[in-house]
Amino acid sequence: MDFSAINPLVLLASIMVASTPIVLAAIGELVVEKAGVLNLGVEGMMITGAVCGFVAAVLSGSPTVGFIAAAIGGALLSLLFGILTQFLQSNQVATGLALTLFGLGLSALVGQGYVGIKAPPTPDIHIPLLADIPVIGRIVFQHDLMVYFSIALIGVVWAVLKYSRIGLILRAVGENHDAAHALGYKVVRIRLLAIMFGGACAGLGGAYLSLIRVPQWTEGMTAGAGWIALAIVVFASWRPWRVLLGAYLFGGVTVLQLNLQAAGIAIPVEYLSMSPYLITILVLVIMSSNRNRAALGAPAALGRSFHASS
Amino acid sequence: MRITSILAGAALALGLAGGAIAQDKTKVGFVFVGPVGDGGWTYEHNQGRLAIEAEFGDKVETVFQENVPEGADAERVMTQMALGGADLIFTTSFGYMDQTLAVAAKFPNVKFEHATGYKRSDNVSTYSARFYEGRAVQGHIAGKMTKTNKIGYIASFPIPEVIRGINSAYIHAKRVNPDVEFSVVWAYTWFDPAKEADAAKALIEQGADVILQHTDSTAPLAAAEQTEGVIGFGQASDMSEYAPAPRVSSIIDNWAPYYVARTKAVMDGTWTSVDTWDGISAGMVKIGEITDAVPADVKAEALALAASIASGDYEPFTGPLNKQDGSAWLAAGETADDGTLAGMSFYVEGLTGDVPN
Amino acid sequence: MLRLEKRPAPSRFWSASAPILAVVLTMIAGGILFAFLGKNPVEAIRTIFWDPIFGEFAFYYRGQLLVKAAPLILIAIGLSLGFRAGIWNIGAEGQYIMGAIFGAGAGLAFYPSDSFLIFPLMIVAGAFGGWIWAMIPAILKTRFGTNEILVSLMLVYVAEAILASMSSGLLRNPDGMGFPGSRNFKEFPAAHNDFIIEAAGIHWGVVFAFLAVISTYVLLSRHLLGFQIRLTGESPRAARFAGVNPSLLIVFCLGLSGALAGLAGLFEVSGPAGQISIDFNSGYGFTAIIVAFLGRLNPIGILLAGLLMALTYIGGEAAQGNLGLPAAAIQLLQGMLLFFLLAVDVLSNFRIRRTKNEVA
Incomplete structure (x- = not known):
């Protein structure tokens, strides 16, 4: 047994990279759910983003173009969900699940010619001075741009939801769509925009997998990351910074268990491999038992469809 | 009437009726556990399938099914291929073992080849690669x-x-x-x-x-x-x-020579049930x-x-x-x-x- | 401009004919997709939707439809009760796995006994396995207010890890030369969920699925508990005034859906699948969520939705095998079918009106 083989600094840096796809997808879904819409199709949007981003990056030679294409791809797919649920009043749970099925099939078809090809590399940015700070520099300031983007996005979403008028409207729509409608807000339009934002974020998360973290395209490569993102939103009780916490916790345990195995720690592998899920449950139980119910609350209109009768 | 006898009857009818048509084309089916685009295991089996097509051209027809879960689905897919007139079916995952045997028992005239398993019968062969031989070479390079x-x-x-x-x-x-x-x-x-x-x-x-x-x-x-x-x-x-x-x-799983040889055996009528475990020497x-x-x-x-x-x-x-x-x-x-x-x-x-x- | 106007009551005509319209639309869209992929669209559509029921080998496929649909229906029925009451069990896949492990374990413990009690014991153990796995989110929810969506979903992954460990450890076939996977139940007659009528594809799991459909129908329409479930879903506040105990309802709904998922797992492992193996589960627990909603959470609807899903799986396999369509195209088609089914529902609940553009 040799704990010394695990360098905590390197480990932290890996955790940030491993968690970024979930952070991106989860913060997008948080905005969607804040608007009162439950889109269970995160996995489908992620994998679509992964393939769109990969194809675009390979064709253009630029990862940036790839990420933009991934966001567009994810947003377009989510628009399908938006039209069905917002205009045609279809059930959100079932439509979201169908979206996952659809996205998995679509991505596999689109990606057929791109198996076994390498993506153009995304450079790590080396922030001058900051990156050279001992200890912290290595963890915090030597990643690719998307890691910072994902953290910045959390901050932006938090600030917008909390302080801006747009945030207020969004929350109003999510809490009580009839009242928001009565106040003259375009419920359907706001929800559509939120859904597309969520799709774009999920697409970025998928592209982070196919362009940076793995990086390559293979069918079904998201392997359940979208479901984890959904769980993280619940875990975070719909609060932006807790999404970051939840995603890093989950990603952290996942990476840590592999590190423990590699270091030869004598814990049975079966227990290690289920540890990320058990620890997530455990932390949630502790958090929820310390808190009164109201504070846990999901947006009141979550999952309910809205139809303006007048 | 038990479905076994219905299936056997159907197979027999197909064998007789299809005889005239099937004479010129040998149909070979493949059951894959993953997508052909996985870049690894299933990809190589599919390369073997393509090698059969390249070798025999118009004389063969190949069909395949990817992402087949082990269990009831696999059994149905194999039955479907057999009903569809396949003469030879390769089942390319260990988890298809019992299903392969079960379907083979219902279609005695169809030949089956099960990868990496250990159960055989009159019309089921098994084959596997001595991948560990490659590992030896790999270990040598790694150690150096x-x-x-x-x-x-x-x-x-x-x-x-x-x-x-x-x-x-x-x-x-x-x-x-x-x-x-x-x-x-x-x-x-x-x-x-x-x-x-x-x-x-x-x-x-x-x-x-x-x-x-x-x-x-x-x-x-x-x-x-x-x-x-x-x-x-x-x-x-x-x-x-x-x-x-x-x-x-x-280390490459090269199934093509084996697949071509077994297809040839079916065409020539010389196919028998065997257990093949080949390594570097046979090119597998x-x-x-x-x-x-x-x-x-x-x-x-x-x-x-x-x-x-x-x-x-x-x-x-x-x-x-x-x-x-x-x-x-x-x-x-x-x-x-x-x-x-x-x-x-x-x-x-x-x-x-x-x-x- | 087109405008939707809510109908006072769902249209009977459209409720019945909308699904048919959806299937037709799917055939058209799917046909276009297949044509793009260079296949004959008519042949592909016929292979998927027609041949399994009426084609040359329908005698085989019809039975397989039931084999494929039974676990979906059994799980979806259980889920639908909870969904109606606003209790979100997303983890049926995990309960399905645990049911299979408990049920198979109970049977294998007595190998090679031929007592007629073994199979009933396995049924009880299977239901218990699913039930106990669903009790975890139920108790966490009632005791600590922990969200059941997250807990039940996370437990799916835990169950998968247990399954992998069981099939290469405790339940591994001692005669299996060290390979993973349990004994095959086909070689253990007392524990084998054999076909009762093979040509029709009827095994005990199918029987239980039908029983579940009928009893849920009765429960919802005739029983106080059914009324309480419906009321809680429609108005939790009113339900509390009506004396519904929410904790009890959570325990009941999660427990029942867990037990039914566990049963589905047991029947699958001891029958069609035949053995516990690392990849024994194939996503029935997730597909069943779609089936539940596609059936509008109504027992009869779920029965039909389960059969339709099974048809697309079986027909899709045939199209792959016979026409060389990629698996991805079939997935895409299933996605489209679901979209159309969900979209045309609008016709039964709303009237489409033309409105003149008003000048403000």
């Missing part, structure tokens, strides 16, 4: 190339095939480098690129500079590429897009090109090792070898029998950690 003396191994599930590979690689790495250590991570998946990449990174961060893998995606190679001086190997498929480094060589296991990242002398030794395995002069599991607990396994000069190898569930002496369960 490592500077940190730490080799990372990404394993999938604790099954004999995987354990055999770990042992074979370890024995041959140790032989050329007594200080070498293996660090095994069990990913509990055959195919999950993100998890494989994380596992490779964890190993690299802990000082491993050679990554061996028994999972199917190229993600570990992609992870190795990001760190200077880390090397890896193609798994099941050549993965040459990562050559010359980090991919310095590969191929060592992919060793790149210039490997010094010339190491490359020459590795090729010589492969040649001696191919010629039968050398067996990868040759004593003296002890089990992990120190008990004797093979005496000096003794070689392992196929039965022990097929069911191998223990580490050899020197490996650390436990086989799960």
Whole structure:
């Protein structure tokens, strides 16, 4: 047994990279759910983003173009969900699940010619001075741009939801769509925009997998990351910074268990491999038992469809 | 009437009615456990299918089904292929074993070939590759190339095939480098690129500079590429897009010669049920090109090792070898029998950690 | 401009004919997709939707439809009760796995006994396995207010890890030369869920699925508990005034859906699948969520939705095998079918009106 083989600094840096796809997808879904819409199709949007981003990056030679294409791809797919649920009043749970099925099939078809090809590399940015700070520099300031983007996005979403008028409207729509409608807000339009934002974020998360973290395209490569993102939103009780916490916790345990195995720690592998899920449950139980119910609350209109009768 | 007899009747009717049409075309079916685009296991089986088409052209028709779950779905897919007039069906995952036998019993005129299993019948053959022979060569290169003396191994599930590979690689790495250590991570998946990449990174961060893998995606190679001086190997498929480094060589499952030969046997009417376990000598296991990242002398030794395995002069599991607990396994000069190898569930002496369960 | 106007009550005509319209639309869209992929669209559509029921080998496929649909229906029925009451069990896949492990374990413990009690014991153990796995989110929810969506979903992954460990450890076939996977129940007659009528594809799991459909129908329409479930879903506040105990309802709904998922797992492992293996589960627990909603959470609807899903699986396989369509195209087609089914529902609940553009 040799704990010394695990360098905590390197480990932290890996955790940030491993968690970024979930952070991106989860913060997008948080905005969607804040608007009162439950889109269970995160996995489908992620994998679509992964393939769109990969194809675009390979064709253009630029990862940036790839990420933009991934966001567009994810947003377009989510628009399908938006039209069905917002205009045609279809059930959100079932439509979201169908979206996952659809996205998995679509991505596999689109990606057929791109198996076994390498993506153009995304450079790590080396922030001058900051990156050279001992200890912290290595963890915090030597990643690719998307890691910072994902953290910045959390901050932006938090600030917008909390302080801006747009945030207020969004929350109003999510809490009580009839009242928001009565106040003259375009419920359907706001929800559509939120859904597309969520799709774009999920697409970025998928592209982070196919362009940076793995990086390559293979069918079904998201392997359940979208479901984890959904769980993280619940875990975070719909609060932006807790999404970051939840995603890093989950990603952290996942990476840590592999590190423990590699270091030869004598814990049975079966227990290690289920540890990320058990620890997530455990932390949630502790958090929820310390808190009164109201504070846990999901947006009141979550999952309910809205139809303006007048 | 039991459905078995209905099916048999249908098969018979098809056999008679279809005889005139089927005469000129032999139909070969493939049941795949993953997508043909996985870049590893299923990809290579599909290459074998394409080789049949290339070899026989108009005289064959091939059909395949990908992503078939093991269990009831597999049984239905095989039945469907048999009903559809297939003469020969390859089932390419261990988990299809009982289903293959069950369907074969209903269609005595259709020939079945089950990969990596151990149950046979009059119309079911089994075939498998001695992948561990390739592992020996891989272990040799790994032992020579490592500077940190730490080799990372990404394993999938604790099954004999995987354990055999770990042992074979370890024995041959140790032989050329007594200080070498293996660090095994069990990913509990055959195919999950993100998890494989994380596992490779964890190993690299802990000082491993050679990554061996028994999972199917190229993600570990992609992870190795990001760190200077880390090397890896193609798994099941050549993965040459990562050559010359980090991919310095590969072990390839080359099913094409076997598939072509078995199809030919069905065409000629000479097919019989056999158990095939072929390695480097028959060309079922191929060592992919060793790149210039490997010094010339190491490359020459590795090729010589492969040649001696191919010629039968050398067996990868040759004593003296002890089990992990120190008990004797093979005496000096003794070689392992196929039965022990097929069911191998223990580490050899020197490996650390436990086989799960 | 087109405008939707809510109908006072769902249209009977459209409720019945909308699904048919959806299937037709799917055939058209799917046909276009297949044509793009270079296949004959008519032949592909016929292979998927027609041949399994009426084609040359329908005698085989019809039975297979039931084999494929039974676990979906059994799980979806259980889920639908909870969904109606606003209790979100997303983890039926995990309960399905645990049911299979408990049930198979109970049977294998007595190998090779031929007592007629073994199979009933396995049924009880299977239901218990699913039930106990669903009790975890139920108790965490009632005791600590922990969200059941997250807990039940996370437990799926835990169950998968247990399955992998069981099939290469405790339940591994001792005669299996060290390979993973349990004994095959086909070689253990007392524990084998054999076909009762093979040509029709009827095994005990199918019987239980039908029983579940009928009893749920009765429960919802005739029983106080059914009324309480419906009321809780429509108005939790009113339900509390009506004396519904929310904790009890959570325990009941999660427990029942867990037990039914566990039963589905047991029947699958001891019958069609035949053995516990690392990849024994194939996503029935997730597909069943779609089936539940496609059936509008109504027992009869779920029965039909389960059969339709099974048809697309079986027809899709045939199209792959016979026409060389990629698996991805079939997935895409299933996605489209679901979209159309969900979209045309609008016709039964709303009237489409033309409105003149008003000048403000």
